[in-house]
Amino acid sequence: xxxxxxxxxxxxxxxxxxxxxxxxxxRTTALQDFSLEINKGEIFCILGLNGxxxxxxxxxxxxxxxxxxxxxxxLGEKPSPGVIRRVGYVPENPYLxxxxxxxxxxxxxxxxxxxxxxxxxxxxxxxxxxxxxxTFIDKKIGECSKGMQQRILLAQALIHDPELLILDEPxxxxxxxxxxxxxxxxxxxxxxxxxxxxxxxxxxxxxxxxGRAGILKGGHPAxxxxxxxxxxxxxxxxxxx
Amino acid sequence: MKAVRNVAKxxxxxxxxxxxxxxxxxxxxxxxxxxxxxxxxxxxxEIRAIRDIGMGAVQFFSxxxxxxxxxxxxxxxxxxxxxxxxxxxxxxxxxxxxxxFLGIVLSAxxxxxxxxxxxxxxxxxxxxxxxxxxxxxxxxxxxxIMMITAVTILISLASTSQASAFIFSFLVWITGHSLGEVExxxxxxxxxxxxxxxxxxxVFPNYTLLNMTxxxxxxxxxxxxxLPAVLYAFxxxxxxxxxxxxxxxxxxx
Numbered sequence: 001x002x003x004x005x006x007x008x009x010x011x012x013x014x015x016x017x018x019x020x021x022x023x024x025x026x027r028t029t030a031l032q033d034f035s036l037e038i039n040k041g042e043i044f045c046i047l048g049l050n051g052x053x054x055x056x057x058x059x060x061x062x063x064x065x066x067x068x069x070x071x072x073x074x075l076g077e078k079p080s081p082g083v084i085r086r087v088g089y090v091p092e093n094p095y096l097x098x099x100x101x102x103x104x105x106x107x108x109x110x111x112x113x114x115x116x117x118x119x120x121x122x123x124x125x126x127x128x129x130x131x132x133x134x135t136f137i138d139k140k141i142g143e144c145s146k147g148m149q150q151r152i153l154l155a156q157a158l159i160h161d162p163e164l165l166i167l168d169e170p171x172x173x174x175x176x177x178x179x180x181x182x183x184x185x186x187x188x189x190x191x192x193x194x195x196x197x198x199x200x201x202x203x204x205x206x207x208x209x210x211g212r213a214g215i216l217k218g219g220h221p222a223x224x225x226x227x228x229x230x231x232x233x234x235x236x237x238x239x240x241x
Numbered sequence: 242m243k244a245v246r247n248v249a250k251x252x253x254x255x256x257x258x259x260x261x262x263x264x265x266x267x268x269x270x271x272x273x274x275x276x277x278x279x280x281x282x283x284x285x286x287e288i289r290a291i292r293d294i295g296m297g298a299v300q301f302f303s304x305x306x307x308x309x310x311x312x313x314x315x316x317x318x319x320x321x322x323x324x325x326x327x328x329x330x331x332x333x334x335x336x337x338x339x340x341x342f343l344g345i346v347l348s349a350x351x352x353x354x355x356x357x358x359x360x361x362x363x364x365x366x367x368x369x370x371x372x373x374x375x376x377x378x379x380x381x382x383x384x385x386i387m388m389i390t391a392v393t394i395l396i397s398l399a400s401t402s403q404a405s406a407f408i409f410s411f412l413v414w415i416t417g418h419s420l421g422e423v424e425x426x427x428x429x430x431x432x433x434x435x436x437x438x439x440x441x442x443x444v445f446p447n448y449t450l451l452n453m454t455x456x457x458x459x460x461x462x463x464x465x466x467x468l469p470a471v472l473y474a475f476x477x478x479x480x481x482x483x484x485x486x487x488x489x490x491x492x493x494x
Binding site: 063089095096100 | 243244247248251254255256258259318321322323325326327328329330331332333337401493494
């Protein structure tokens with residue numbers, strides 16, 4: 001497969017977190033010799049126990065943190081504002097701007113994504129219709145329920161119509177109905193042509209939608225597998241134990 | 242520039258709606274009314290007391306709210322992941338932080354204007370004669386807030402805890418107000434201490450140069466012309482923000 005057909009590539013990436021104290025610096029290796037390829041058009045789940053490096057890998061792809069060594073390619077390019085324009089990101093449980101309404105948040109995110117006002121308005125209508133946000137789009141985000149906030153969060157990631165969508169624990173804190181809705185949204189987005197990369201703790205949920213999964217252990221992929229119904233949990237436990 | 246303008250606009254909107262902003266306005270109003278009531282105890286200094294306590298309260302509370310907003314933008318939003326949303330957009334990090342800075346300064350201007358109107362009303366009820374120094378003083382309070390906001394953003398970006406960001410910024414505020422007093426002690430200091438004070442005068446914001454609320458220095462500034470002090474405040478704030486943008490650009494979240 002050509003490079004241009006890859007949505008995300010990590011080549012021998014290492015990331016060490018350094019924390020400075022008064023007289024010493026502690027180092028924690030988050031990723032080591034981390035290599036992974038994710039194809040365009042697929043739903044790929046990054047699985048692993050806490051501290052396995054899932055969020056670190058995502059943050060590296062988004063240029064929120066920088067690698068110590070190795071190479072990262074997002075849609076065939078080095079992570080930069082230019083390529084980030086084509087990526088949407090849903091972080092895990094962020095504290096959204098509580099005093100802004102969803103409409104104001106979308107407007108701000110649209111401006112920061114470089115959209116003109118007509119495109120922003122059209123995009124706002126598109127995401128509102130897709131995620132049925134009409135009833136609370138003008139409500140302050142701080143007054144919205146967890147389920148509503150998760151939909152707002154997904155909507156802000158879609159406002160610039162990205163090719164690649166990265167979701168960090170998208171089911172976190174949702175009730176069973178919310179989880180089911182989120183799963184349907186993800187599937188629809190993928191059917192519509194978007195590449196989906198998601199991290200998750202929920203093996204059963206991942207199994208329902210992922211085409212492939214990467215199971216991380218100790219900062220590198222222990223296994224990259226095609227997901228087969230009924231086998232993911234077994235594969236996961238084998239990989240992490 | 243469009244990104245800067247809109248980040249500033251939404252920062253202002255967000256701050257103006259926040260609970261801490263309304264709370265600070267209520268507190269200042271309470272201080273004004275207290276000054277109004279207590280000043281009746283001494284009729285001679287009645288107007289002077291309301292004016293001095295009132296202006297002091299405007300400065301102190303606008304400092305506290307600016308401090309709170311600056312630490313929130315540069316430290317808390319990194320901790321609670323709010324910052325991931327704007328930073329995963331094709332916007333330069335420097336533009337984003339500069340927009341946030343401008344938004345906080347505009348919020349401070351709004352707060353100072355609201356409180357200034359209330360204080361002016363109270364003083365006019367008391368029959369006070371208000372000169373131009375009184376009105377210019379509000380602008381100089383805003384300049385001070387602009388400088389401490391820039392410093393707090395820089396400190397917060399380098400801090401490892403919210404508490405240390407608050408404490409160091411508070412110390413800078415106090416040091417900035419004390420630099421003028423230290424000047425009088427230079428003759429009694431060792432050469433090393435004199436050098437240290439000179440360095441401090443460059444590094445810390447020298448608020449003595451902007452102390453319009455002080456009657457004597459206010460008149461001295463009026464004689465010398467306001468421009469050098471205004472230029473100093475802008476130069477200082479923008480230099481610190483340039484440094485903050487450089488730190489923010491390299492910061493990992």
